[in-house]
């Protein structure tokens with residue numbers, strides 16, 4: 549679903565991604581675990597077309613991001629690190645706007661907006677301005693938005709920052725449900741080891757390079773420690 553080959557991105561003298569190669573199949577929930585400055589956000593910015601890479605290629609659902617950007621991007625849903633809803637519009641208007649951008653027919657959009665908010669427990673907020681919602685519910689609405697056009701690849705950039713444990717768990721469960729229902733591939737950036745431990749597969753990114761790739765237990769083993777947290781700290785400090 550996602551195939552990244554030798555991806556390089558520099559900011560002047562600083563290398564943020566140093567020849568990164570990795571593939572994600574459908575139906576896999578993958579944590580991208582990296583400390584501050586590892587290159588996680590840069591990778592997401594390249595994958596979502598906000599930045600152009602200096603080298604390498606990315607394919608989404610078999611489409612090159614470089615050569616077929618619009619078609620490739622149509623297969624991606626994304627929740628960015630910074631909240632990106634319009635605070636003054638209602639939840640429904642925010643979601644409707646996204647549905648229109650993707651050309652969803654009105655009835656399909658309405659059905660998916662209602663079902664998505666119902667599933668995440670935010671249906672009661674549909675006609676309230678986003679400004680009135682808690683941080684946790686705003687995040688849930690962002691997830692509903694990211695999934696509205698049924699993307700094959702879901703990118704989540706540290707989506708649980710600032711959320712309480714219950715909201716974190718709800719968000720994770722909702723993403724898991726989508727993976728199970730539609731076979732979505734998920735790349736979930738985090739620097740929280742406990743979130744990575746819940747993933748099918750963990751990629752450890754440090755200074756723009758992949759240090760380890762496998763199940764949480766396998767990654768700990770690759771990095772030479774009995775537990776993932778210890779292994780992660782040891783490998784990235």
Ligand SMILES: Nc1ncnc2c1ncn2[C@@H]1O[C@H](COP(=O)(O)OP(=O)(O)OP(=O)(O)O)[C@@H](O)[C@H]1O
Pocket residue numbers: 559562563564582583584585586587588589590591739
């Ligand atoms: N706009 C920019 N200009 C210059 N350097 C940048 C820019 N954005 C990021 N960098 C640098 O690129 C490297 C990777 O940063 P990036 O933000 O991608 O890491 P990150 O893993 O997302 O970190 P965090 O967890 O703190 O968000 C860092 O060395 C950072 O200082």
